[in-house]
Amino acid sequence: MSTEIKPGRVTEPHQGAGTRTTHPAPNFWASVWLVSTREIISRLRSKAFLISTGILLLIAVGSVVAGGIMSANPSTTSVAVVGTAGAVVGESAGLTTVSADDVAAAEALVRDGTVEAAVVPDDSRLGVSVIALDSPPSAVMNALSVSPSVELLEPAEQGGFLVYIVALGFGLVFFMSALTFGSTIAQSVVEEKQTRVVEILMSAIPVRALLAGKVVGNSIMALGQIVVIALLVGIGMAVTGQRVLLADLGPAIGWFAVFFAFGFVMIAALFAATASMVSRQEDVGSTTAPVTYLVMIPYFLVIFFNDNPLVMAIMSYVPFSAPVGMPVRIFLGSAEWWEPVLALVILAVTTAGVIVLGSRIYRNSLLRMGGRVTIKQALRG
Amino acid sequence: MLEIRAINKHYGTHQVLTDVSFSVGAGRMTGFVGANGAGKTTSMRIILGVLSPDSGSVLLDGVPLTAGDRRRFGYMPEERGLYPKMKVAEQLVYLARLHGVSTSAAKRNASDLLERLGLGERANDHVEALSLGNQQRAQIAAALVHDPEFLVLDEPFSGLDPIAVEVVLTVLKERAAAGAPVLFSSHQLDLVERLCDDLVIIAAGEIRANGSRERLREQFSTPRFEIHTAADAGWIRGVAGITVIDFDGGEAVFEADSDAASQQVLREALTRGAVHSFGHLRPSLSTIFKEVVR
Numbered sequence: 001m002s003t004e005i006k007p008g009r010v011t012e013p014h015q016g017a018g019t020r021t022t023h024p025a026p027n028f029w030a031s032v033w034l035v036s037t038r039e040i041i042s043r044l045r046s047k048a049f050l051i052s053t054g055i056l057l058l059i060a061v062g063s064v065v066a067g068g069i070m071s072a073n074p075s076t077t078s079v080a081v082v083g084t085a086g087a088v089v090g091e092s093a094g095l096t097t098v099s100a101d102d103v104a105a106a107e108a109l110v111r112d113g114t115v116e117a118a119v120v121p122d123d124s125r126l127g128v129s130v131i132a133l134d135s136p137p138s139a140v141m142n143a144l145s146v147s148p149s150v151e152l153l154e155p156a157e158q159g160g161f162l163v164y165i166v167a168l169g170f171g172l173v174f175f176m177s178a179l180t181f182g183s184t185i186a187q188s189v190v191e192e193k194q195t196r197v198v199e200i201l202m203s204a205i206p207v208r209a210l211l212a213g214k215v216v217g218n219s220i221m222a223l224g225q226i227v228v229i230a231l232l233v234g235i236g237m238a239v240t241g242q243r244v245l246l247a248d249l250g251p252a253i254g255w256f257a258v259f260f261a262f263g264f265v266m267i268a269a270l271f272a273a274t275a276s277m278v279s280r281q282e283d284v285g286s287t288t289a290p291v292t293y294l295v296m297i298p299y300f301l302v303i304f305f306n307d308n309p310l311v312m313a314i315m316s317y318v319p320f321s322a323p324v325g326m327p328v329r330i331f332l333g334s335a336e337w338w339e340p341v342l343a344l345v346i347l348a349v350t351t352a353g354v355i356v357l358g359s360r361i362y363r364n365s366l367l368r369m370g371g372r373v374t375i376k377q378a379l380r381g
Numbered sequence: 382m383l384e385i386r387a388i389n390k391h392y393g394t395h396q397v398l399t400d401v402s403f404s405v406g407a408g409r410m411t412g413f414v415g416a417n418g419a420g421k422t423t424s425m426r427i428i429l430g431v432l433s434p435d436s437g438s439v440l441l442d443g444v445p446l447t448a449g450d451r452r453r454f455g456y457m458p459e460e461r462g463l464y465p466k467m468k469v470a471e472q473l474v475y476l477a478r479l480h481g482v483s484t485s486a487a488k489r490n491a492s493d494l495l496e497r498l499g500l501g502e503r504a505n506d507h508v509e510a511l512s513l514g515n516q517q518r519a520q521i522a523a524a525l526v527h528d529p530e531f532l533v534l535d536e537p538f539s540g541l542d543p544i545a546v547e548v549v550l551t552v553l554k555e556r557a558a559a560g561a562p563v564l565f566s567s568h569q570l571d572l573v574e575r576l577c578d579d580l581v582i583i584a585a586g587e588i589r590a591n592g593s594r595e596r597l598r599e600q601f602s603t604p605r606f607e608i609h610t611a612a613d614a615g616w617i618r619g620v621a622g623i624t625v626i627d628f629d630g631g632e633a634v635f636e637a638d639s640d641a642a643s644q645q646v647l648r649e650a651l652t653r654g655a656v657h658s659f660g661h662l663r664p665s666l667s668t669i670f671k672e673v674v675r
């Protein structure tokens with residue numbers, strides 16, 4: 001049964017739509033900006049965040065400085081020279097000479113360890129011979145050897161070890177930043193859901209603005225961190241005299257930042273969407289695990305396959321690994337000019353698709369408390 | 382005037398709301414009453430646009446509500462919550478800003494409200510550091526901080542101590558007096574009865590009764606009278622056209638076939654001694670509620 005009674009008092013006459021407003025509603029991007037500012041401020045106030053960022057920056061600076069020290073001071077070997085041998089040794093790089101009066105004095109220097117070896121004149125074709133303590137001194141031998149000139153038909157632009165370090169660097173920075181800020185987003189999404197504040201937020205601003213604000217805020221933080229690392233590495237290299245490496249690495253770092261910007265937005269949307277499917281912080285880890293794997297796989301691939309052109313080529317186009325794969329290939333000089341552009345387009349399109357899908361999951365999951373929302377429920381709504 | 386028109390909503394195979402229609406007049410305190418799971422929260426979420434209905438519409442002065450209109454609502458969800466690690470005042474300013482209030486006005490509103498709700502000294506504490514009662518007050522501040530023109534409050538009084546209830550009541554009455562339509566749900570029927578101009582009773586997803594409080598009481602009243610006399614009232618049983626429902630010493634509740642019969646009882650009682658009270662027995666809200674929901 002249903003009973004209907006008109007209200008006792010006649011209600012006020014219709015007010016024009018124009019007279020309703022006291023506070024104009026902020027537009028979409030103003031809402032996004034408000035949300036992202038809150039994300040950034042709450043991150044900057046978190047001690048855990050500040051400490052982990054400090055450690056990451058220290059590692060970046062430390063590795064540059066260490067690299068600089070190793071390349072700026074190539075180990076020199078001291079040799080004792082006697083008489084005319086000095087002229088022969090004097091032209092060789094990597095050797096410092098200590099003059100000795102005679103062969104006996106030179107031998108004494110070798111014996112007490114002051115020098116690695118002694119170079120003394122003799123009657124051989126070379127005009128000198130080498131005296132060492134217990135084994136042939138390879139550094140001295142190499143310095144004094146004469147090698148024929150070599151012409152490489154397809155020179156590799158960078159040495160293998162350097163490539164490994166650079167690949168590891170890109171992989172590590174992407175992995176660390178994406179994981180740090182991705183899980184930050186995940187926690188912030190679940191915090192709002194768990195504390196139920198999300199219902200007030202949803203009544204004030206569109207869900208899309210809420211999601212976009214989180215992604216934008218954390219992307220700014222992540223990109224800011226990347227830019228600071230890139231600047232520190234660049235300045236560090238310039239200061240420690242590694243200008244040649246900087247010239248090679250510069251474009252790769254630049255592309256990395258661009259790829260990271262898109263790649264991170266995609267990963268952030270995925271973290272937010274998967275996290276919105278649970279209601280408790282305890283469940284965040286398990287629900288976001290697939291996204292975590294997506295972030296970790298490129299890191300391991302680049303460590304194990306950085307010298308495999310085929311794997312690197314594939315990686316540089318797959319959206320999830322492109323932010324790591326393409327910069328490494330650019331550094332290697334194995335990418336044509338249009339390749340990063342194409343890979344970036346693929347990444348951008350994928351990111352747009354993921355955002356659409358992610359915001360759908362996010363919207364449909366936010367008010368479902370209690371158990372875990374299944375993907376099917378989240379997509380259907 | 383806020384008008385809810387023919388709202389239907391289902392979850393899976395479960396129909397939660399069936400043709401729900403009612404209105405909240407400007408300046409009217411409207412109580413929304415129903416058992417747990419009757420559909421109050423779902424209705425409120427639909428009004429706020431947090432959920433979308435399967436069919437039906439929410440109108441403001443005859444025009445469908447837009448997202449912009451909804452920002453001028455103050456909403457207190459049943460599921461309470463604010464950011465635990467954010468300072469109370471900062472959080473209120475943030476929520477006001479999301480509703481479009483300028484930073485300076487938001488700060489002013491926040492500190493005024495906190496002062497009024499007795500939280501002035503806790504403005505810079507984290508929400509998680511507040512007692513439950515104080516968190517509840519902060520929640521009310523969150524619903525009011527953007528000068529809303531409409532209030533939709535789900536169980537605003539649960540968890541409040543009597544003093545806080547009075548403070549909140551005063552604030553709500555003020556808003557209603559200023560012309561804001563106020564819709565709130567509560568299980569505390571005595572409070573609703575004392576407070577509301579209008580009532581909406583929902584059961585199993587259907588509106589069972591709605592209208593002004595007085596009209597409802599009128600409608601659900603039976604021809605029942607109550608009399609309280611100094612002398613024993615046992616003689617009433619003998620009056621023609623009277624059925625005694627309840628009887629205890631000088632007090633009696635009876636049904637009269639006609640007004641004349643009831644007046645006859647009063648006349649006779651006066652001849653027998655002092656009559657302390659005599660009146661038409663109006664049903665209390667909880668009586669109406671039980672009857673309507675049954």
